[in-house]
Amino acid sequence: MSNLFQNDLYTLDSLKPSLIYLIFKQAESLRKSSPTSLLKILRGKLAALLFYEPSSRTFSSFSSAMKRLGGQTIEYQNPLQTSSAVKGETIEDSAIVFSNYVDAIIVRHPETGTVKRMADIVSIPVINAGDGIGEHPTQALLDLYTIWRKHKSLDNLKGLMAGDLKNGRTIHSLLKGLSKFKSNTVYLLSPKELKLSEKDKKEYRDQGVTLIEITSSSEIPADCHYWYWTRVQKERFDDVKEYEKLKLRFILNKKLVNEKAGEKTLLMHPLPRVGEIAVDVDSDPRATYLDEQLKNGMYIRMALLKMILSK
Ligand code: NCD
Secondary structure (H helix, E strand, O other), X not given: OHHHXXXXXXXXOOOOHHHHHHHHHHHHHHHHOOHHHXXXXXXOOEEEEEEOOOOOHHHHHHHHHHHHOOOEEEEEEOHHHHOHHHHOOOHHHHHHHHHOOOOEEEEEEOOOOHHHHHHHHOOOOEEEEEEOOOXXXXXXXXXXXXXXXXXXXXXXXXXXXXXXXXXXXXXXXHHHHHOOOOOOEEEEEOOHHHXXXXXXXXXXXXXXXXXXXXXOHHHOOOOOOEEEEOOOOHXXXXXXXXXXXXXXXXXXXXXXXXXXXXOOOEEEOOOOOOOOEOHHHOOOOOEOOXXXXXXXXXXXXXXXXXXXXXX
16 A cells, blocks of 8 residues: 555655555554554564644654554754754754664654655655645645545535634635545635635635635534544744734634524644634534544554555
């Protein structure tokens, strides 16, 4: 199966729906396997986790995925303070150095495009764990997987994305992912300052997804298949006052859920949340962000690592 992958995963661009469904199938099979049988899958394999930006879920789910499959990791949280990057080593040199020691590099970086630069220079697989405001392909795969597990399809869906649509890489990758499937409509709710860029809108529309911008939660349509809420990305603002002004413009709370969510509307968020989902939503059976979505992230990353690394 691994040869279906072009080795690297820094964008969703080249992933066809058939491959995405294969990844889901793999994740389904791994989640049913016994922990001891999993340990054989990546025995003897080693991955470097280089996270130049903070991370809790992506870092620990990749680490956990590698270890649950019997592989091992070299882990750098904040290489800018702890690796030779402190001395001024270029990202290209760092990639080459690590490629001599490990079988795959998993990178998160604040600058869009850096992961591709690393992938271009080494022959081992490089996986994008989030690059700036660019993409977050493994998050999109776990989000698609979560939607697919609930609704049994990724076609003909009506969804809502809310929050920081301009800077949120999870939004960008999920839109890219959904646009690969048929007849998807996404309602976009954000302050006008945080709307999707015209360039992004054109790209996703050209790929076939229908985008409808709304400006108030009163315009959320009935019976969405999912609501995908996101935090306003503080680290992308030059002016903290502007961030403060926008950060809690749209809040997902019990009242809104009661008024607007359908019986089957999945309530999703990539996390971390910083106030934009009230805790009174957590116990709602449609909320997935504190359980199903997290677990799915680990299984999707296990599936990807297996498909990329086990030959
Ligand atoms: C997201 C990210 O890093 O882009 N988090 C994650 O990976 N689960 C979302 C965010 O930070 O807002």
